Amino acid sequence: MTRTAPPLAPVRIRRIVAAPLLGESPKGGWSNEIRAEDSVHTLIAVKTDAGITGHGSVFTDGRLVQAALGVLEPLFLGENALEPERVSEKLHQNTFWMGRGGTLTHAISGIDIALWDILGQATGLSIGRLAGGRHQERVLPYCSLLMDEPEVMADEIAKYREEGFRAFKIGWGPFGRRDDAKLDAAIVAAAKSQLPAGGKLFVDAGASDAWWPNGLKWALRTADMLADHEVDWFEEALVPDALEDFVTLRQASRLPITGGEVLTRRQAFIPFITRGAFDIVQPDVTKVGGLSEQRRIAWLARDFGVKYVGHGWNTALGLAADLQLATALPNVDLVEYIGGSAYVDRIIERPFGLDADGMLAIPDEPGIGVTLDPDKVARYTPDGAAFFAAD
Ligand SMILES: [Mg+2]
Numbered sequence: 001m002t003r004t005a006p007p008l009a010p011v012r013i014r015r016i017v018a019a020p021l022l023g024e025s026p027k028g029g030w031s032n033e034i035r036a037e038d039s040v041h042t043l044i045a046v047k048t049d050a051g052i053t054g055h056g057s058v059f060t061d062g063r064l065v066q067a068a069l070g071v072l073e074p075l076f077l078g079e080n081a082l083e084p085e086r087v088s089e090k091l092h093q094n095t096f097w098m099g100r101g102g103t104l105t106h107a108i109s110g111i112d113i114a115l116w117d118i119l120g121q122a123t124g125l126s127i128g129r130l131a132g133g134r135h136q137e138r139v140l141p142y143c144s145l146l147m148d149e150p151e152v153m154a155d156e157i158a159k160y161r162e163e164g165f166r167a168f169k170i171g172w173g174p175f176g177r178r179d180d181a182k183l184d185a186a187i188v189a190a191a192k193s194q195l196p197a198g199g200k201l202f203v204d205a206g207a208s209d210a211w212w213p214n215g216l217k218w219a220l221r222t223a224d225m226l227a228d229h230e231v232d233w234f235e236e237a238l239v240p241d242a243l244e245d246f247v248t249l250r251q252a253s254r255l256p257i258t259g260g261e262v263l264t265r266r267q268a269f270i271p272f273i274t275r276g277a278f279d280i281v282q283p284d285v286t287k288v289g290g291l292s293e294q295r296r297i298a299w300l301a302r303d304f305g306v307k308y309v310g311h312g313w314n315t316a317l318g319l320a321a322d323l324q325l326a327t328a329l330p331n332v333d334l335v336e337y338i339g340g341s342a343y344v345d346r347i348i349e350r351p352f353g354l355d356a357d358g359m360l361a362i363p364d365e366p367g368i369g370v371t372l373d374p375d376k377v378a379r380y381t382p383d384g385a386a387f388f389a390a391d
Contacts, residue, residue, distance in 0.1 A: 010080040011050040011122055013087075016069050016111060019043040019387040020062020021315065021380045024342035029146040029172025031210045039063070041286075041314045041343055043377065044110035045387055048081050052121050055372055056113030057317035059286040060106040068107035071098065076111065082122055084115035085292045092265075092289065101264040105289055112290025113321050113368065120367030127321070127368055131295055131328035138359040139326045140167055141337035141352075142202065144313060147173030150183075150190035157194035160339050166196055166358035167334065171204025171235065176214050176222065184222065188229050204235035208262045214238075216245040220252055227254035233280060235259060246277035256280055261311045264288050269297045273304050282336075285312035285321045294321075298329050307331070313338045316348045320363070320370040327362045335360065342380065349373045 020039035028034045039062040046054045058065050075094055079087045091108045098104055116127045128134050143165035145156050157168055170191050175184055191201055203226055207214070214222075219237040226234050233256040238245050240262045250257040256279035263269055264287050272278060281301045285294045298308035310325060312318030313336040326332040337352075337360070338344055345351055349371045352360060363369025378384030 008082055008122060011048045011052060011082050011118060013046055013076050013079045013081050014049050015047045015391070016073070016076060016114075017045045017047065017387050018058075018062055018065040018069055019045070019377065019381040019384065020065070021343050022382070023380050026338060026341045026343070027146060029206060029209075031177075042110065043315065043317065043372070043381070043387065044107075044114050046081060046111060046114035046118060047391065048118060050122070051390075052081070052118050054081065054114035054117035054121070055317055055368065056110035056117065056290070057286045057312070057315040057321070058106050058110035059284060059314045059318070060103060064103040065107045065110070068104050071095070071104065072107065072111075081115050081118040084112055084119055087115055088112040088290055088292050101268065105264045106287045109286050109288060109290040109293070112292050113285065113317065116291050117367035124366050126364045126366060127291065127324035128327040128362065128364070131291065131324065134327045134362070134364065135330050135332075136327050136362065138355065138361050139323065139335050140333060140358065141165065141335050141354070141360045142167035142169050142200065143339045144169045144171070144336050145339050147171055147175045147187055149174070150186045153187050154190040154194050156339075157191050161194060161196050161199070164354040164358045165337075165339075166198070167200035167202070168195065169202040169204055169235070169336070172206035172209065175203070176205050176207075176218065179213075181221070181225065185225050185229070188226065188231060192229055200232045202233045202235060202258075203231050205237045207236045207238050208240045212239050216242075216248060219245070219249050223249065223253040223255060223257070231255055233258045235282070236261065243271055243275060243277055246272070247275055250276060250279060258282055258309070262287075266293050266296050266300070269300065273301050273306055276304075278306055280307040280309055282309055282311040285310055285325070286314055286318045291321055291325065294325060295328070298325065302330070309334045309336070311336055313344070315343045316345075316352070316370055317368060317372075319344055319352070320368045323360065323362045324368065347372060347376045347380070
């Protein structure tokens with residue numbers, strides 16, 4: 001047998017450009033709330049000498065991403081964009097002394113997603129196929145909404161139910177922050193009352209917020225309340241680093257315990273997965289190190305009997321990356337979809353749409369499978385022309 005196909009010629013990185021998104025940043029429910037003009041989500045364009053551009057997304061302030069690109073430039077200039085895992089790891093390995101797991105890791109996440117996008121475009125394959133194959137053609141998105149007073153919460157769920165969503169997550173806002181267990185229960189009951197038949201409801205305490213006031217006893221009591229309401233998971237019930245308390249909570253709780261959205265680097269997940277802190281782990285592909293890192297975390301979790309659900313909801317590209325892993329990995333039954341975000345719904349050529357079953361199709365076009373629309377992106381970033389320039 002002969003193997004005659006020549007190797008693909010290298011595709012060299014010429015520039016990497018960041019586009020901070022501003023103007024319609026969705027609220028986070030944070031105690032120090034995100035303002036519309038704050039940039040917490042940033043798009044990345046990796047430009048190459050072959051005329052192929054890859055796009056990615058970072059959940060971090062655009063100014064930090066731009067600074068990170070300056071630091072990383074000597075390491076990525078001229079690199080072969082067809083080797084995402086090697087190039088991303090090179091960036092990680094050579095910057096360990098500058099705050100691994102922080103802004104640089106976040107920025108590398110966007111670069112890594114863009115490199116996978118380039119590899120897909122160069123080979124004509126979707127990232128899902130490149131990363132292992134297609135286990136499924138569609139997946140259930142859960143609509144992520146901020147908690148609010150019970151009546152408002154019920155109206156919000158009803159609004160997105162009418163748009164076709166069948167699963168919901170409510171979180172942050174007043175929940176757990178007013179020392180009022182009756183209010184917390186009333187919000188959950190109001191949301192439950194508006195679910196479609198067979199619908200799911202997840203609850204996110206958002207304990208990574210500044211000055212989270214509660215500990216293990218609150219989490220145990222609240223988990224009981226949520227189980228009584230037949231809630232489908234309890235997310236970030238404890239401050240993010242409370243490993244031992246998470247282990248205790250998971251063992252004691254009747255409903256699944258989830259978390260991990262603020263952890264970065266695959267290494268940070270090892271104790272949480274191997275010690276049994278979570279029933280479901282939720283790495284964020286736009287912070288954790290990108291697709292290369294997220295995929296390894298998801299496989300590690302699987303090998304320890306822990307489910308994986310992605311948290312890359314921040315932009316259409318984060319969601320698109322999660323969709324590719326939702327097919328490349330076995331048994332992924334959900335992706336997060338933030339309700340009403342311009343940066344998810346209004347920056348790509350063909351917006352995401354739910355089918356009659358409330359499911360999202362997983363694109364099988366080359367690369368990340370969705371295409372940014374320059375005119376739409378230009379509404380939310382200061383210099384869209386530079387971001388999309390062909391140079
Ligand atoms: Mg969360």
